[in-house]
Amino acid sequence: MQAILHEMTTAADAELIGLLAALIRQLRPARARDGRAAINGVQALCYLLELHPEYRQALRRALLHLISSCRQVPLYTETGILSNETFFATLRRRIGERLLPPVPDPQSLKDRFGEIFSAPDDHEWLAAVPREHWYELGRALHFDEERDRDSIARTRLQMLEAIQILSCRLAAIGLEPEIVRNCPEVQRFESPFVHQNIETLAYIERYRAAMIDATLPKDDDAQILVLLDQCEAQIAKVRRSAARQGVSVSLTYLLIRIRQHIERIKLLLDLIDPDGDREAHAERLLTVMIELVRAENRKHRIRDVFSENTELLALQVTDHASRTGEHYIAESRREWVAMFKSAAGAGFIVGFMSLFKLLTGKAHLPLLLEALAFGLNYALGFMLIHMLHFTIATKQPAMTAAKIAASIHQQSAQGGRRQLDLDELALLIVKVIRTQFIAILGNVLIVMPFALGIALAWKTLLGVPVVDAAKAQRLLHDLSPIASLALFHAGIAGVCLFLAGLISGYYDNKSIYNKIPDRVAALPWLNRLIGERRTRRLAGYIEHNLGALAGNFYFGMMLGTIGTIGVLVGLPVDIRHITFSSAYLSYAAVSFDFQLDPGVVLISLAGIALIGLTNLAVSFGLALWVALRSRKLNFRATRPLLGKLVRHFLTRPGDFLLPPRAEAPLPEPVAPAEAPPDNLETVRDWIRRRRR
Numbered sequence: 283m284q285a286i287l288h289e290m291t292t293a294a295d296a297e298l299i300g301l302l303a304a305l306i307r308q309l310r311p312a313r314a315r316d317g318r319a320a321i322n323g324v325q326a327l328c329y330l331l332e333l334h335p336e337y338r339q340a341l342r343r344a345l346l347h348l349i350s351s352c353r354q355v356p357l358y359t360e361t362g363i364l365s366n367e368t369f370f371a372t373l374r375r376r377i378g379e380r381l382l383p384p385v386p387d388p389q390s391l392k393d394r395f396g397e398i399f400s401a402p403d404d405h406e407w408l409a410a411v412p413r414e415h416w417y418e419l420g421r422a423l424h425f426d427e428e429r430d431r432d433s434i435a436r437t438r439l440q441m442l443e444a445i446q447i448l449s450c451r452l453a454a455i456g457l458e459p460e461i462v463r464n465c466p467e468v469q470r471f472e473s474p475f476v477h478q479n480i481e482t483l484a485y486i487e488r489y490r491a492a493m494i495d496a497t498l499p500k501d502d503d504a505q506i507l508v509l510l511d512q513c514e515a516q517i518a519k520v521r522r523s524a525a526r527q528g529v530s531v532s533l534t535y536l537l538i539r540i541r542q543h544i545e546r547i548k549l550l551l552d553l554i555d556p557d558g559d560r561e562a563h564a565e566r567l568l569t570v571m572i573e574l575v576r577a578e579n580r581k582h583r584i585r586d587v588f589s590e591n592t593e594l595l596a597l598q599v600t601d602h603a604s605r606t607g608e609h610y611i612a613e614s615r616r617e618w619v620a621m622f623k624s625a626a627g628a629g630f631i632v633g634f635m636s637l638f639k640l641l642t643g644k645a646h647l648p649l650l651l652e653a654l655a656f657g658l659n660y661a662l663g664f665m666l667i668h669m670l671h672f673t674i675a676t677k678q679p680a681m682t683a684a685k686i687a688a689s690i691h692q693q694s695a696q697g698g699r700r701q702l703d704l705d706e707l708a709l710l711i712v713k714v715i716r717t718q719f720i721a722i723l724g725n726v727l728i729v730m731p732f733a734l735g736i737a738l739a740w741k742t743l744l745g746v747p748v749v750d751a752a753k754a755q756r757l758l759h760d761l762s763p764i765a766s767l768a769l770f771h772a773g774i775a776g777v778c779l780f781l782a783g784l785i786s787g788y789y790d791n792k793s794i795y796n797k798i799p800d801r802v803a804a805l806p807w808l809n810r811l812i813g814e815r816r817t818r819r820l821a822g823y824i825e826h827n828l829g830a831l832a833g834n835f836y837f838g839m840m841l842g843t844i845g846t847i848g849v850l851v852g853l854p855v856d857i858r859h860i861t862f863s864s865a866y867l868s869y870a871a872v873s874f875d876f877q878l879d880p881g882v883v884l885i886s887l888a889g890i891a892l893i894g895l896t897n898l899a900v901s902f903g904l905a906l907w908v909a910l911r912s913r914k915l916n917f918r919a920t921r922p923l924l925g926k927l928v929r930h931f932l933t934r935p936g937d938f939l940l941p942p943r944a945e946a947p948l949p950e951p952v953a954p955a956e957a958p959p960d961n962l963e964t965v966r967d968w969i970r971r972r973r974r
Contacts, residue, residue, distance in 0.1 A: 283330065286301055290337070290340035290343075291340040298344040298347050301344060302345075302348065306399060310404065315410060316410075320411045321411055324418075327419060328418050331422040332422050338422065338423050342423055349437055350432070350437075352388075352391035353389055353390055355440050355443050355447065356391070357392040357574065358444035358448075358546065359451075360392060362578075363539070363542045373584065376583070377584060380584065395575075396578045402579050403579065405579050438493070439493075441550050441553060442489060442554065446482065448543050452513070455475070456473055456540065457473060464519075465516055474509050474513045474515075475513055478510055478512075478513060482506055482547075485501055485503060488501040506551065507551070510548060513544060517541065520537065521537065527794055528791045528793070549566065552566045553566060553570065611710070611713050611714055612717040612941065621720050621721055621724070623724070624724070625674075625720070625725045627672035628675075628724070628861070629725045629729035630728055630729075631672065632861045632865060633728075633729050633733045633865055635659055635660065635862070636729075636733060636866060637733070638659045638663075639659055640866075641748070642656060649846050652846060653845075653846035654842075655842075656841075656846070658839075659842065661839050662838070664837060664838045665835055667834070668827070669827075673721055673724075675722040675860070675898075705926065709930075712938055716940065716941065720939075722860065722894055725860070725861045725864070730865065730867065730868050733865035734872065747873040748869050748872070754870040755870075758878075758882060758886055760866075761889040761893075763885075763888065767856075768889050771855070771858040772859075775857040775858055776901040776904070777901070777904065778837055778840040779900075779901035780900070780901045781837075781840065782833040782834070785832055789828050789833070790829030798824060799821040803817055840857075841857050844857050860890060860893050863893050867886050
């Protein structure tokens with residue numbers, strides 16, 4: 283470090299940028315999160331600067347040369363701010379830059395900044411150093427000794443230019459049709475986005491004039507800050523409107539850009555104002571510095587594009603799923619019994635679906651046609667189950683997980699993490715567990731005997747079983763959790779269940795955002811064909827069922843095609859679903875005339891149970907993870923619930939299987955009879971009141 287500082291004292295201007303990068307490499311710890319090593323490096327640099335005046339003069343010269351010889355505006359207006367490209371254009375550009383990075387421009391401070399802080403984790407060790415050590419470094423540089431004030435003036439002018447550019451862009455984004463659609467009052471009243479631009483331009487002109495003529499009074503930015511707050515209020519209205527009318531990726535992208543522009547304008551306004559607390563000014567400068575380094579380090583990261591742009595969309599998707607999830611939670615014994623009946627109806631239909639699946643397999647169709655036939659069998663069957671208001675048990679987790687996350691989010695927003703009603707949340711999870719238990723029981727207890735009846739009737743009428751002995755042996759082999767990849771394949775089915783839940787929420791959001799029911803109700807040819815009343819009913823059905831039907835269709839197509847895809851690509855991928863696996867055990871038993879080894883039966887039953895558990899665990903875990911992430915929560919928010927659930931299980935294990943009996947309502951208190959008056963003069967009034 284000392285050798286680099288010594289070399290700076292005699293280096294030419296062209297060599298200073300490389301020496302600054304070398305100095306940062308000396309300060310950079312071996313591990314980015316090693317705060318102790320980073321602190322030691324900063325303290326050592328402070329010591330050298332205080333001990334050698336020529337070192338601090340050389341370092342000041344290098345820093346001032348960096349900002350005076352390069353154009354600063356792109357650093358302030360582009361680093362850490364999404365461009366005006368669409369989401370997919372940004373994604374393509376980042377992928378291209380990741381594969382083939384662009385050539386740095388030596389005249390751009392943005393590119394020079396990236397050369398100096400070139401490690402992808404520089405922002406981590408910069409943030410790990412406490413602020414007081416950075417303040418100490420700033421004091422050790424002794425900028426009060428510097429006589430070159432032109433560089434500071436040029437920096438302020440470029441910050442003013444950056445504020446002007448950001449303000450114009452903010453005004454343009456605020457008038458985008460997507461924003462106006464969700465906040466129509468900007469068409470009736472003057473938009474704060476436009477007004478802030480007018481006020482900002484006037485402020486910049488006055489500021490420049492004050493820099494030239496010191497006798498002019500200084501202006502403040504209070505009015506701009508008020509207008510920026512109004513812009514944020516408008517964005518809050520847009521978000522609330524999106525909760526009712528749906529959201530799109532493009533709207534989410536615009537909302538993120540608006541927030542980024544407002545935050546950057548506020549930061550730059552703070553930095554160009556030299557008045558006020560010097561320590562507060564240093565704090566803002568350091569905050570901007572670390573933010574710019576972080577943005578520069580992550581400028582090619584593809585994951586950030588997804589995480590930033592899918593946040594609101596994921597929230598809306600899981601919010602629709604959580605509202606659907608309320609229908610999958612039985613509150614009382616009556617609802618619990620109703621769930622069993624609904625699941626039993628689904629088991630009845632799955633018995634036929636499994637038959638069609640086995641018969642289609644016996645037809646030996648070409649692979650792609652077979653995959654299509656399998657997928658349509660599953661898809662149409664699941665859609666029929668939904669239309670008849672029946673329930674597939676494994677469809678529940680993706681919905682109920684979103685409901686649990688929404689409940690955690692609501693309680694966190696009300697009182698913070700410490701005030702979470704853990705008892706209420708634990709009770710909600712207990713309800714979910716027992717509802718899923720009875721749904722699985724309804725599916726399995728009906729599909730097994732019904733599939734058995736179908737197989738026996740088929741063998742009696744046609745003289746041959748539905749499947750031959752070889753196919754029956756494969757069916758039993760596929761149920762074994764030891765001899766086959768049944769649990770791995772069950773996990774794949776769980777992923778499909780999770781994706782189906784997201785697809786359902788996505789189409790519900792799409793239906794609302796694009797006003798699909800209203801557009802269907804307004805179709806002239808449909809009104810003439812089936813009548814206005816039936817068209818309105820159809821539109822209402824689409825409004826409430828489009829997401830569920832789409833989710834069931836895609837879920838069925840995924841289940842039907844994954845096995846074929848595995849064959850085509852040579853990978854051992856397939857699906858195992860508890861309800862269909864139960865039916866296949868019945869068909870196999872009839873093929874062997876019930877002459878099955880008891881060990882095989884026990885292993886098959888254990889495999890069915892583990893397949894169901896894997897289906898539920900994978901789909902529930904993934905759905906809960908996405909629902910928590912969309913609400914800026916993590917699994918730590920659910921960790922305290924574990925103890926509550928264990929205690930609940932130890933004290934009342936029956937609640938996990940059967941709802942408690944409803945308590946008899948307390949009798950309403952009877953008002954005491956009015957005693958007759960003692961005074962004879964009021965007896966007549968008392969009698970009149972009693973008659974009324």
